[in-house]
Amino acid sequence: MKVDSSYWKKLWILFFTFAKIAALVVGGGYAILPVVEETFAKKYKWLTSDELLDMMGLVQTIPGIIACNSAVYIGMKIAGIGGVLAAAFGVCLPSVVIILIIAAFFPHLNPSDPWLLGAFTGVRACITGLIILTALRMAGKVLKGWFAILIALGVFALVMAGISPVYAVLGAMPLGIVYACWKRAADKRIREAGGIQK
Amino acid sequence: MNIFTLSFLFMRFGCVSFGGGYVLVPLIIAELIEKRGLLTLSQFGNLISIAQVTPGPVGINTATYVGYLHSGVSGGILASIGLIIPSLVIGTLAVTFINRWKDSIAVKGVMQGVRPAALGLLFFAVFQFLGMSVFTTPIPWKNIFQTLTGAGSGIPADFRLSIGGLVICCVSILLMWKTKISTTLLIILSAVAGALICR
Known part of the structure; x- marks a missing residue:
């Protein structure tokens, strides 16, 4: 297998971006989306917004840490198995190092220090803003047609009512297949009905 | 219990933690505290608050901390590796499967369902x-709904608007929308601002 320098550069960017996300972002799975979108979709254009949404849905339905699942998805899409390992290593390294340092040197660290809590509230507030922006941008791209609007509202309502996101996403999958089959049949009918005029 | 058994145990947690790292909490309480007595509930409470305020995925933070308490640095590293191995395997298989059959009506349909579902989430x-x-x-x-229908006990007193949080959130949206500021810089600035005004 021929491995050129652009491949290693991709691995480095994957590792570095996910390490940056893990080192800076407080608040779990969804919080990484704005940074992932900025880096991989806008800056390098290696992924589309549609692919990011696919990722968001899939990482919920397979087991494991959401941030790590996202790293695996993006790593695999961009650079195959090597990309998976680079991105996953990037996600884990900062957390492992930070926690080991805290556990080894500050066993009595007070997690209720007001300065520390203030800083983390600040980061969460910033991430809230970024997620709102990302959600609105994605809504503009995804909510085309009644089916998408119905599914988005339905999943939102179910999860708000306490249903696990896993079941909500799993439930949307067969509905998507039914819709796709129905759409294909409907399109075919339209084509056949007005085939010659087109 | 040796260090590889611990790693293997976390591998099992990784296989069943649907919906992310928070699911680890009940698993750890049941398996490591109640069943095996590896750590005490108060140790675990301290651990969770640290795992939540430090950056990074909560699940990995938790695994590293439990592993470290059990057998030092190598324990921390092996527990985290154990936790992510199922993700690596299942995630890689899922992406391979989707890429291979991406033009089939089944995968296309699944994606048409998944995208709006992800947006809802x-x-x-x-x-x-x-x-x-x-x-x-x-x-x-619940309380808001009950108050609106006139049946509730009112909104809890500790639910308040945090002015500092609101300001940081709105300024972040404006900066991200109108300027080309990088998310990294924005997060660091928000941490500083939060330490100053959100105390």
Whole structure:
């Protein structure tokens, strides 16, 4: 297998971006989306917004840490198995190092220090803003047609009512297949009905 | 219990933690505290608060900490590796499968369902994050609903608007929308601003 320098550069960017996300972002799975979108979709254009949404849905339905699942998805899409390992290593390294340092040197660290809590509230507030922006941008791209609007509202309502996101996403999958089959049949009918005029 | 058994145990947790790292909490309480007595509940409480305020995925933070308490640095590293191995295997297989059959009606249909579903989850996440930043506690939907229908006991007193959080959130949206500021810089600035005004 021929491995050129652009491949290693991709691995480095994957590792570095996910390490940056893990080192800076407080608040779990969804919080990484704005940074992932900025880096991989806008800056390098290696992924589309549609692919990011696919990722968001899939990482919920397979087991494991959401941030790590996202790293695996993006790593695999961009650079195959090597990309998976680079991105996953990037996600884990900062957390492992930070926690080991805290556990080894500050066993009595007070997690209720007001300065520390203030800083983390600040980061969460910033991430809230970024997620709102990302959600609105994605809504503009995804909510085309009644089916998408119905599914988005339905999943939102179910999860708000306490249903696990896993079941909500799993439930949307067969509905998507039914819709796709129905759409294909409907399109075919339209084509056949007005085939010659087109 | 040796260090590889611990790693293997976390591998099992990784296989069943649907929906992310928070699911680890009940698993660890059941398996490591009640069944095996590896750590005490108060140690675990301390651990969770540290794992939540330090950056990085909560699941990996938790695994590293439990592993470290059990057998030092190598324990911390092996527990984390154990936790992510199922993700690596299942995630890689899922992406391979989707890429191979991406033109089939089944995969296309699944994706047509998954995309709006993911958007619904994202809007849910917005409200969860609002409850952790712009408001002081998670939004008490039940109480709000009851108050609107006139049956409730009112809105809890500790649910308040955090002015500092609201300002940082709005300024972040404006900066991200109108300028080319990088998210890294924005997050660091927000941490500083938060330490100053969100105390």
